[in-house]
Amino acid sequence: MNGGPAGQDAHRPVLLDEALDALAIRPHGVYVDGTFGRGGHAAGILARLGPEGRLWLVDRDPEAIAVARARHGDDPRCTIAHGRFDELPGRLEAAGLLHRVDGLLLDLGVSSPQLDSAERGFSFMREGPLDMRMDTSRGVTAREWLEQVDEKTLSRALRDYGEERHSRRIARALIRAREDGALPETTGALARLIAENVPGRPEPGKHPATRSFQALRIAINGELEALDALLERICDLLAPGGRLVVISFHSLEDRRVKRYIRKQSTVGDLPPSVPVAPEALQPRLRSVGRALRPGEAEQAANPRARSAVMRVAERLP
Numbered sequence: 001m002n003g004g005p006a007g008q009d010a011h012r013p014v015l016l017d018e019a020l021d022a023l024a025i026r027p028h029g030v031y032v033d034g035t036f037g038r039g040g041h042a043a044g045i046l047a048r049l050g051p052e053g054r055l056w057l058v059d060r061d062p063e064a065i066a067v068a069r070a071r072h073g074d075d076p077r078c079t080i081a082h083g084r085f086d087e088l089p090g091r092l093e094a095a096g097l098l099h100r101v102d103g104l105l106l107d108l109g110v111s112s113p114q115l116d117s118a119e120r121g122f123s124f125m126r127e128g129p130l131d132m133r134m135d136t137s138r139g140v141t142a143r144e145w146l147e148q149v150d151e152k153t154l155s156r157a158l159r160d161y162g163e164e165r166h167s168r169r170i171a172r173a174l175i176r177a178r179e180d181g182a183l184p185e186t187t188g189a190l191a192r193l194i195a196e197n198v199p200g201r202p203e204p205g206k207h208p209a210t211r212s213f214q215a216l217r218i219a220i221n222g223e224l225e226a227l228d229a230l231l232e233r234i235c236d237l238l239a240p241g242g243r244l245v246v247i248s249f250h251s252l253e254d255r256r257v258k259r260y261i262r263k264q265s266t267v268g269d270l271p272p273s274v275p276v277a278p279e280a281l282q283p284r285l286r287s288v289g290r291a292l293r294p295g296e297a298e299q300a301a302n303p304r305a306r307s308a309v310m311r312v313a314e315r316l317p
C-alpha cells in the first residue's frame with residue numbers, strides 16, 4: 001500500500017523518456033496508461049499534457065489504484081479505473097472514446113512493489129504466502145490453483161509460460177506433494193521443492209525456480225490472454241495517428257506484440273475471389289522504428305530494465 005515500508009513503493013519506470021517520446025504527446029490529446037503501477041510513466045505523460053488533455057489510469061492491482069487515487073484523484077484530467085486493461089474497450093466505448101485515443105501505453109508484467117512485498121507471494125526470494133494475484137480482489141491464488149490443477153495442465157503451463165525444460169518433472173513432483181498432503185504453503189517452500197527437481201547445474205545468475213515462478217504468475221493472472229484480448233481491440237481504440245507503445249519483459253509477450261503489429265501493418269492477402277470489404281485489405285497500423293532496448297546506463301542502474309523491449313505502432317487513417 002502507499003504507506004508501506006521504505007523502499008517497498010519504489011518502482012523505476014523503464015524506458016521512461018523513450019516511451020514518452022514514442023507516445024508523441026499532444027497537449028490536448030487523450031491518453032491511456034493501461035498499467036499504472038506506481039505511476040512513473042503516468043507522471044511523465046501528465047507533465048506533457050495541457051489542461052485540456054485527458055489521461056486514463058488503469059491497473060488491476062488495488063494497491064496501484066490506491067496510489068493513483070491518492071496522487072491524481074483531484075486532477076480533473078485523470079480518470080482512474082481499477083481492472084484489467086482488456087476491460088478498457090468497454091469502458092472507453094461507454095465514455096464515447098472509441099477511435100479517439102491518441103496514445104496507449106502498456107508497461108507489462110509485475111511492478112517492483114509487487115515483487116518486493118513478501119505477502120503478495122510473487123518472489124521466491126521472500127518467504128510469503130503463495131498468492132501471486134495482481135488483483136487481490138478476485139481470482140484464485142497460486143496455492144488454490146495448485147490444489148486443483150491437473151498434472152498435464154501444470155506441466156504445459158510451466159513449459160509454455162516459463163520455457164522450463166524440466167516442466168514435466170516439476171509438475172510430477174508438485175502433484176505428488178499434493179497427493180501426500182505436502183503441497184507447499186509458502187513461496188520459499190515451493191522454490192525449494194522446484195529446485196530439488198531441476199537437475200544439473202543452475203543457469204548462471206538464475207535461481208532454479210525463476211522460470212516456474214514466472215509461469216505460475218502468468219497462468220494464474222491470465223496475462224497473455226489479457227494482452228491478446230486488448231491487442232485485438234487496439235485499432236478500435238486508437239484515433240488516426242494514435243500511438244500504441246508496449247514495453248515487454250519476456251519473449252512470450254514481445255512475440256505477441258511484434259506479430260500483432262506486423263499483421264496489422266501488412267495488406268490483407270486474401271485471393272481476389274474472396275469477397276471482403278476494401279477496408280479489410282488496408283493496413284491498419286504502421287510500425288514506428290525498431291524494437292528498442294534500454295541503454296547500458298539504464299540497465300546498470302535498474303536491473304529490471306535488462307529484459308525490457310519496447311515496440312511502437314501508429315494507427316493509420
Ligand SMILES: C[S@@+](CC[C@H](N)C(=O)[O-])C[C@H]1O[C@@H](n2cnc3c(N)ncnc32)[C@H](O)[C@@H]1O
Binds near residue numbers: 013014038083226
Ligand atoms: C511494470 S508495472 C508498471 C509500472 C509503471 N509503468 C510505473 O511507471 O510505475 C506493471 C503494472 O501493470 C499491472 N498489470 C499487469 N497486467 C495488467 C492487466 N492485464 N491489466 C491491468 N493492469 C495490469 C500490474 O498490476 C502492475 O502494477
